[in-house]
Amino acid sequence: MLKxxxxxxxxxxxxxLQDVSLEVHLGEIVVLLGRNGVxxxxxxxxxxxxxxxxxxxxxxxxxEITGNQPxxxxxxxxxxxxxxxxxxxxxxxxxxxxxxxxxxxxxxxxAERFDMVYQYFPKLKLRVNQMGESLSGGEQQMLTIARAMVxxxxxxxxxxxxxxxxxxxxxxxxxxxxxxxxDGATILLVEQNYQVSLSLSDNLRAYIxxxxxxxxSGTSEELHACQDxxxxxxxxxx
Ligand SMILES: Nc1ncnc2c1ncn2[C@@H]1O[C@H](COP(=O)(O)OP(=O)(O)O)[C@@H](O)[C@H]1O
Ligand SMILES: [Mg+2]
Numbered sequence: 157m158l159k160x161x162x163x164x165x166x167x168x169x170x171x172x173l174q175d176v177s178l179e180v181h182l183g184e185i186v187v188l189l190g191r192n193g194v195x196x197x198x199x200x201x202x203x204x205x206x207x208x209x210x211x212x213x214x215x216x217x218x219x220e221i222t223g224n225q226p227x228x229x230x231x232x233x234x235x236x237x238x239x240x241x242x243x244x245x246x247x248x249x250x251x252x253x254x255x256x257x258x259x260x261x262x263x264x265x266x267a268e269r270f271d272m273v274y275q276y277f278p279k280l281k282l283r284v285n286q287m288g289e290s291l292s293g294g295e296q297q298m299l300t301i302a303r304a305m306v307x308x309x310x311x312x313x314x315x316x317x318x319x320x321x322x323x324x325x326x327x328x329x330x331x332x333x334x335x336x337x338x339d340g341a342t343i344l345l346v347e348q349n350y351q352v353s354l355s356l357s358d359n360l361r362a363y364i365x366x367x368x369x370x371x372x373s374g375t376s377e378e379l380h381a382c383q384d385x386x387x388x389x390x391x392x393x394x
Pocket of ligand 2: 197
């Protein structure tokens, strides 16, 4: 579905991503892990075309999309769910959700999409006419995910959805991701929380970034087998 080949991305003279390669197959959840500042968000932005790589290739469904504008990638079915959430505070929940279908080219049954999203997020349905700013942090995160889902994306790239949220809400978001996976969604997930991410699926694969380079990758089992190395890369005790 997605193949990233040796991308190098810069901010000015700073060489951030160094020969990053990764793959996401149809129906898979792939997790991108790593400490703060190693380039996880930059990886998602590079794929989306927000911070295009200087060299390297990005293939999506077999077609090269390197250098595409973000809106072109949205039309092709990619969605990014940014870590800073970016819901519009003075629009209602429903209006925020409608922003999710702005750049969509293919014909969508909008009513059906909204129904589907409200099934996933009953809490949002209760708050359709409430302003974005009145939502809790967890609800805002749900709204960001829901806004991407209404456009029926083929690949969702979700950046740290559990960051800063209380444990109960983290569990709720985890449940939503598990449900998405069961329903066949393809997800590239950036997550700081190793335990949460490895609990999402039995056949999950992960990549660990360190200073802009992929240092480790494998299934949850394979990573388990080299726990010392994982702990060193992530700077945590597991
Ligand atoms: N817009 C930007 N301009 C310059 N440097 C940036 C910008 N965004 C991120 N960086 C730097 O690039 C590196 C990688 O950032 P980022 O991809 O956001 O890391 P992560 O998501 O893993 O925490 C960091 O050193 C960060 O300071
Ligand atoms: Mg980040």
